[in-house]
Amino acid sequence: MSRFGAALEHHRQAAGISQRELARRLEISNADISQWEAGKREPPRSRRDLIMGIEDALGLANSELLLAAGLLARGEGSRVFLDWSGDIDDVLPEDIDAAADLIAFRVARRKGEI
Numbered sequence: 001m002s003r004f005g006a007a008l009e010h011h012r013q014a015a016g017i018s019q020r021e022l023a024r025r026l027e028i029s030n031a032d033i034s035q036w037e038a039g040k041r042e043p044p045r046s047r048r049d050l051i052m053g054i055e056d057a058l059g060l061a062n063s064e065l066l067l068a069a070g071l072l073a074r075g076e077g078s079r080v081f082l083d084w085s086g087d088i089d090d091v092l093p094e095d096i097d098a099a100a101d102l103i104a105f106r107v108a109r110r111k112g113e114i
Contacts, residue, residue, distance in 0.1 A: 002039035007065055008054065009037040015058045025057045026050060052105050 012022055012033075019037070023030035028050070035041040043050040055065050 002036075002042060004042050004065075005037045005039040008033075011058045011060060011065060012037075017058065022054070022057055026053050049101060049105075052102065 012019070019033040020030045023033050032041075032043075036043065051065060055061070058065070
């Protein structure tokens with residue numbers, strides 16, 4: 001099981017939500033949830049909005065799922081940053097887009113727009 005899959009399963013069960021119910025809320029198939037939890041697949045990089053939707057459905061805040069999965073790391077204070085150790089030239093455009101989407105989503109939520 002991947003770290004993301006284990007974190008997803010843990011938080012989903014803690015919230016008392018079935019795979020089927022989570023899939024319904026996200027408008028995806030429950031097979032997707034099952035495969036993510038089993039570590040067979042992860043949400044596509046181009047669909048980081050799914051991870052944000054999962055966090056909302058499970059009542060998580062401050063990127064808890066991404067932190068638990070090791071996809072983000074917490075810095076000093078309450079800052080959260082992408083766990084990146086490569087060369088800046090290796091950053092894919094979709095990673096930049098995903099980071100921008102995550103920031104915009106969190107700002108809108110903090111302002112009460114979402």
